[in-house]
Amino acid sequence: MIELGVNIDHVATLRQARRTWEPDPAWAAMEAHLGGADGITVHLREDRRHIQDEDVRRLRELTQIKLNLEMAATDEMVGIACALKPEMAMLVPEGRHEVTTEGGLDVLAQEGRLKDVVARLADAGIVTSVFIDAELEQVEAAARIGARVCEIHTGPYAHAFHAAGRDAQSAAVVEQIDKVCRAGEAIRALGMRFNAGHALNYYNVQPIARLPGVRELHIGHAIVSRSVFTGLREAVREMKRLMREAAGAGR
Numbered sequence: 426m427i428e429l430g431v432n433i434d435h436v437a438t439l440r441q442a443r444r445t446w447e448p449d450p451a452w453a454a455m456e457a458h459l460g461g462a463d464g465i466t467v468h469l470r471e472d473r474r475h476i477q478d479e480d481v482r483r484l485r486e487l488t489q490i491k492l493n494l495e496m497a498a499t500d501e502m503v504g505i506a507c508a509l510k511p512e513m514a515m516l517v518p519e520g521r522h523e524v525t526t527e528g529g530l531d532v533l534a535q536e537g538r539l540k541d542v543v544a545r546l547a548d549a550g551i552v553t554s555v556f557i558d559a560e561l562e563q564v565e566a567a568a569r570i571g572a573r574v575c576e577i578h579t580g581p582y583a584h585a586f587h588a589a590g591r592d593a594q595s596a597a598v599v600e601q602i603d604k605v606c607r608a609g610e611a612i613r614a615l616g617m618r619f620n621a622g623h624a625l626n627y628y629n630v631q632p633i634a635r636l637p638g639v640r641e642l643h644i645g646h647a648i649v650s651r652s653v654f655t656g657l658r659e660a661v662r663e664m665k666r667l668m669r670e671a672a673g674a675g676r
C-alpha cells in the first residue's frame with residue numbers, strides 16, 4: 426500500500442511569521458495522523474526559518490507515526506539526528522537563498538563524505554534516504570554510499586504538469602513521468618526503497634502515485650495550503666484517497 430508522509434514545515438512557517446507558539450507543529454502531526462498520514466516529515470534548515478530544534482524534539486517524543494528528518498549532510502545535523510533518532514533521515518542539498526529545495530543532492534560528486542554520513546546515521550539506527558534528481562548515475566551513487574531509500578525529486582514533473590495546463594498526456598509531462606519511472610526501476614533493481622516528493626499536489630499526484638513500486642510520497646505545501654480552508658485532517662484524508670485510488674488503478 427502506498428504511504429503518505431506529510432511535511433509540516435509550513436505550519437511552522439506560519440508560526441514563525443509572528444515568532445509565537447501557534448500553530449503548533451506537534452498538534453499538526455496529531456491531526457495528520459488522524460487524517461491517515463503514515464509519517465511526518467520536517468526539514469530542519471540550517472537557517473531555522475520554519476522548523477526549530479525544539480519542534481523536532483517534541484515531534485520525536487509525541488509522534489506515533491514514522492518521523493522523517495530532512496537535513497543537510499553537515500556535522501551539526503548528523504549530531505542532532507543521532508541524538509533524536511528519527512526513523513529516517515533524508516539528506517537534501519540546502520541553500521540559504523532558496524525559497525525551497527531547488528534540485529536533488531549531487532551524491533556522485535561527494536560520495537566519500539556522504540558514505541561516512543550514512544554510516545554514522547546507520548550506527549545510530551537511522552535509515553538514510555537521499556533526495557535526488559531522476560538520474561541513473563545519482564541512483565547508482567546512492568546505492569554505493571549505502572542509502573537504503575531514494576526520494577526522487579518530482580519538482581521538474583510538477584513544473585511540466587503546471588506548464589502544460591494540467592494535461593497529463595502532454596509530451597513534456599509524459600517525458601518527466603517516464604524519467605521518474607525509470608529512476609524508480611533502477612532504485613528497486615538496486616534493492617532500495619523508491620519514494621518521491623516535492624511540489625506534488627491534489628492535481629498532479631495521481632500519475633506519480635500510479636508508478637510501479639513507488640512506496641511513499643512526501644507532500645507538504647499543498648496539504649498545509651488546503652488545510653487553511655478544510656482543516657488538516659480532511660486535507661490529509663483527501664490526499665490519501667487520491668493516492669490510493671491511483672495506486673489501486675496501476676499504471
Ligand SMILES: CC(=O)[C@@H](O)[C@H](O)COP(=O)(O)O
Nearest residue numbers: 434468517524525526556623
Ligand atoms: C526536500 C524537499 O523536497 C522539500 O521537503 C523541501 O526541502 C522542504 O523544505 P521547505 O519546506 O523549506 O521548502
Ligand SMILES: NCC(=O)COP(=O)(O)O
Nearest residue numbers: 432622624643644645646
Ligand atoms: N521531500 C518533499 C516534501 O517533504 C514535501 O515537499 P512539498 O510538498 O512541500 O513541495
